[in-house]
Amino acid sequence: MVGPAASTSDAAGSSRADLVARLRESGMITTAAVEEAVLAVRREHFMPAGTPLEVAYGVDNSVVTKRDEHGVAISSVSAAYIQAQMLEQASLRPGMRVLEVGSGGLNAAMIAEIVGEKGHVLSVDIDAEVVDRAGRLLDEAGYGNRVRVLATDAGAGLLGEDPFNAIIVTVGAWDIAPAWLEQLAPDGVLVVPLIMNGVTRTICFRRDGDHLVSTSMAVAGFVSMQGAGQHAERVFLLPDSTGKQVKLRFDSTIPDDVNLLDGVLGTERTDVWSGASIRHGVSFASLHLWLAWYMPGFCLLAADEGTAVASERGRWFPFGVVRGAAFAYLVVRPDLDGAGVEFGARAYGSDGKLAAAALCEQIRAWDREGRGTEPEFGYWPVGVDRSGIPPEAAVLDKHHGSVTISWPALD
Incomplete structure (x- = not known):
């Protein structure tokens, strides 16, 4: 006789396999590393109590975990397709040092699966309550010794931390914090949901001399950043x-x-x-x-x-x-x-x-x-030589730098 716990576990395992199949079919998962990570982590464990499996394992379901006093979502578990896309964009490998800005537990656990025992994952959030929840859930899921969680404003910098091979930002950012660039390894990648005149795209950036250039872009939506990086409409x-x-x-x-x-x-x-x-x-x-x-x-x-x-x-x-x-x-x-x-x-x-x-x-x-083409983005921090900005690029000024966009059809 199969008990309720075993039945639930079997159903969750089947749901994970179905989710991976759908993400593979849609092109959101393209590598074995991301596939194995999504299969390994119990998604339902990081959801609010009572979340149905069909919601936890929906391809495009975002689940709110905390709201402010006005009912506005300030923390959530991102949709499965968004998490898979960002992990693919980051091109993580075993042994990497990864900083996650915006905690929840689930995404950090999948990062830990990819970077392995020799990797290092630091997940930070400005909200101590969110960090406490993420830390507890990671401990319960067996990732307590593989993911470190910290309550701090990542935009203010992380003293004593070695450079990261990848920084993955899981909240909507209006600008790129100088501290992120200071903590990014010379050959590292920054994956960030960047808000550009109200429209958000998750962009993977790499360094190109004194500025950043995009390597990929994806459509996504996130709760907005709090703290020093907050920007009011x-x-x-x-x-x-x-x-x-x-x-x-x-x-x-x-x-x-x-x-x-x-x-x-x-x-x-x-x-x-x-x-x-x-x-x-x-x-x-x-x-x-x-x-x-x-x-x-x-x-x-x-x-x-x-x-x-x-x-x-x-x-x-x-x-x-x-x-x-x-x-x-x-x-x-x-x-x-x-x-x-x-x-x-x-x-x-x-x-x-x-x-x-x-x-x-x-x-x-x-x-x-512009139809049918994917634009390229650049980010030029304040103080760098801007003479290299392509002449056809449009420029959007931010506090700490300028974002540029170039469409292949305009070259």
Whole structure:
């Protein structure tokens, strides 16, 4: 007779095998080292009590482990596909020294599996409660002597630590902390979810002289960093006649004329279509990145239930632009004889045609020059010689340096 504990263990083992098969099939796992690590670590052990196995082993399920007093997620177990992607990006090998910024336990355990007994894993987090939980779970899972956990702000530096072969950041970072670069070995890699004008991409960087260059990029989302690396968004609220709101979220500076949007939701709607289409099932995540980099006045949208904008869910995406006395955002309509959609812009405000036309102009530019390609990124710390920045690159200034992006089609 098989008892409940054995049945649960068998089910979890089967779930792990199924998860690996799906990650392999989707290309998120490409190496034996990552496959073996995902198979070895009991994912369910690091989840909140009562988390169903189907949630723990879902390919794209992110599970919140802590919220702040406002209900905002401040710690979570990342989705399995994101963890696998980042481990593949880091190209870890046995014997490596690895720093994980942002603790939880699960990812550190998988890193420990890959670097082996001769490797060294340090997992740090600014939240002592998160660190205590991660340390306890790692001990219970048998990794207490293979992973060291520490409550500290990694952005402030880690005294007494030798350089790391890899630094893996598991929280959304608006900038790259100088301390990370100081603690990275000369041939080391930094894998970081970098927030660029509100849009996040997980980028693997290597050194190239005095700056960093990207070796890979992946789409992902993370809870935002706390501590010295925290960066607050600017939010502008647009109320409708019922008091419900559309929120425009700006990564840095709100346009000077944003006050012209007062009462904008009470104006007539304007639609403009770009002529650029895409088939169902084909990713257009590169469009989001393109707009974030090349669209002045770019913002992210959120809409309260009950607003006219929210009622159109499924036909719009939260990427917009402010132009004069109007804002516009990305929308789609059926195209390609039902096999795809056409991109367009929907606007509110007296300058609606101007805002919508500006957004459609960038959609068409992406369609011509950025579609189907993967950009390359660079990071140039403050104080280094910037003459090597490619002339075709766009530049986004941060506190500690500048990020650049170059699209192959623009070379």
